[in-house]
Amino acid sequence: MMYVIAGFAIWALGWLLNVYLANGKSSDHWAMNIGIPLIFGLTILLVWECFVIGFEVNPVFLPRPSDIIVRMANEVPRLWADFFQTIIKGALTGYIIGGLAAFAIAVLADRSEFLTRGVLPVGSFMAALPIVGIAPIFVKWFGSDWESKAAVVAVMVFFPILVNAVAGLRDTTSMQRDLMHTYGAGYWPTLFKLRIPAALPFIFNGLKIATTLALIGAIVAEFFGSPTVGMGFRISTSFGQLALDMVWAEIVIAAIAGSAFYGIVTLIEKGVTFWHPSQR
Numbered sequence: 060m061m062y063v064i065a066g067f068a069i070w071a072l073g074w075l076l077n078v079y080l081a082n083g084k085s086s087d088h089w090a091m092n093i094g095i096p097l098i099f100g101l102t103i104l105l106v107w108e109c110f111v112i113g114f115e116v117n118p119v120f121l122p123r124p125s126d127i128i129v130r131m132a133n134e135v136p137r138l139w140a141d142f143f144q145t146i147i148k149g150a151l152t153g154y155i156i157g158g159l160a161a162f163a164i165a166v167l168a169d170r171s172e173f174l175t176r177g178v179l180p181v182g183s184f185m186a187a188l189p190i191v192g193i194a195p196i197f198v199k200w201f202g203s204d205w206e207s208k209a210a211v212v213a214v215m216v217f218f219p220i221l222v223n224a225v226a227g228l229r230d231t232t233s234m235q236r237d238l239m240h241t242y243g244a245g246y247w248p249t250l251f252k253l254r255i256p257a258a259l260p261f262i263f264n265g266l267k268i269a270t271t272l273a274l275i276g277a278i279v280a281e282f283f284g285s286p287t288v289g290m291g292f293r294i295s296t297s298f299g300q301l302a303l304d305m306v307w308a309e310i311v312i313a314a315i316a317g318s319a320f321y322g323i324v325t326l327i328e329k330g331v332t333f334w335h336p337s338q339r
Contacts (some may be wrong), residue, residue, distance in 0.1 A: 060113065061113070062109040062110070063109065063110065063113035063114065064110045064112030064113075065109045066105070066106045066110045066113060069102060069106055069109065069281055070102060070106050071300075072102075073098055073099065073101070073102030074102075076098055077095050077098055080094050080095050080098070081095060101271035104124045104168055107122050107123070107124055108125060109197055111123045118303060118304065119171065119301050119303055120303075121303070122303050122304040122307055126304045127304050127307045127308055127311065129184075129303055129304075130304040130307075130308045131308045131311065131312075134305065134308065135236050137293070138308060138309070138312055140288050141288055141289055141290045141292075141293050141309065141312075142290065142312055142316065142335075144205060144285075144286075144288045144289040144290075145208070145277050145278060145281065145289045145290040145291065146277065146290070146301070146313075146316050148208075148214055148282075149205045149207070149208030149209050149212060149277035149280070149289075150203035150208070150209075150211040150273040150274050150276070150277035151273070152205070152212075153208065153209035153210065153211065153212025153213040153215075153216065153273060153276070153277065154213075154269060154270070154273040156209065156213040157212060157213035157214065157215070157216035157217045157220065157269070157273075158216060158220050158266065158269065160213065160217060161217045161218075161220035161221040161224060161265075162218070162220065162221075162224050162262070164221055165220075165221055165224035165225045165228060165230070166224075166250070169225065169228045169229070169254075170246075176282055178221070179221075179222065179225065182217065182218040182221050182222065183218060185214055185217060185218055186215075186217075186218035186219070188214065190211065190275075190276055190279050190280065191213040191279070191283075193211060193214060194207075194211050194279065194280040194282070194283040195283045195284070195329060196278075197210045197211050197280070198283050198284035203284040203285055203286060204285070204286055205289075207280065207284070208276070208277045208280045208281060208285070208289075209277075209307075211276045211277070211279075211280040212272075212273045212276040212277050212280075214276075215272045215273065215275075216272050216273055216276075219249065219265045219268045219269050219272070220262070220265035220266060220269055221265075221267075222265065223261040223264050223265030224258060224262050224263055224265060225262065226258075226261050227257065227258025227259070227260065227261025227262055228250075228254050228255070228258045230257050230258060230261065231253055231254050231257045241311075246316045246319030259328075259331060259332050260332050263324065263327075263328040263331075265330065266324050266328075267321060267324050267325065267328075270317065270320045270321045270324055271317055273320075274313060274316065274317045274320070277290075277291070278290050278291040278294070278313060279291060281295075282295055290309045290312065290313060293305065293309050294306050294309050297309070322339075
């Protein structure tokens, strides 16, 4: 019971501290953007720890955060191997392939109304394909290693990037295109100097959406066949062994990797599209 009371006390303290910081000076960048999220996250972890101990929750159902941290510290080589197999080889490779393919098809579709009307419905059809359906097929086609996971990811990220790229390439006004034509610029100079820069906010929007899809696709695809390494493989086998602390360790790594992936794309977007009103 003491741990339960301590959990409520920690929550109240964290809430009061965050209210104090939120009502402070708006110019305090650290307090608003770093301090508040950090305190909130630590509060959640401490309350979780206290409640699991206080209510005597079985570790099979919900392990303590301290157990998860200890497992992560003891399994660094294995977690790194799983991360490299799933995130670097599977998710990142598929993300790059799917993104490049989507952009190439978008440029081709932009030159032909026929292709635009044909590609977008096919792309929406591909986006509607269930991952639990295509993952086993790709495992049969490309084998159980990371190549099949990269193929699944490429299919999953293709449509959101394609739709945003096509919309972005059409975002320029007729006056802007006429001005380029007046300067004697052909299709390709207009594409690289006007239309692609104008489309970058749309393209990055698709890239940011695809970051989460890439990680989900790579992890879920490993449930349908993989070598004895990978985050999806580890989650599946650890759950069967009732090693829930290892399952949560993989989940934490995936969440951190996904947040970092999204943040990197966002930082690149800010550096490349600094001129856009959304970045001001």
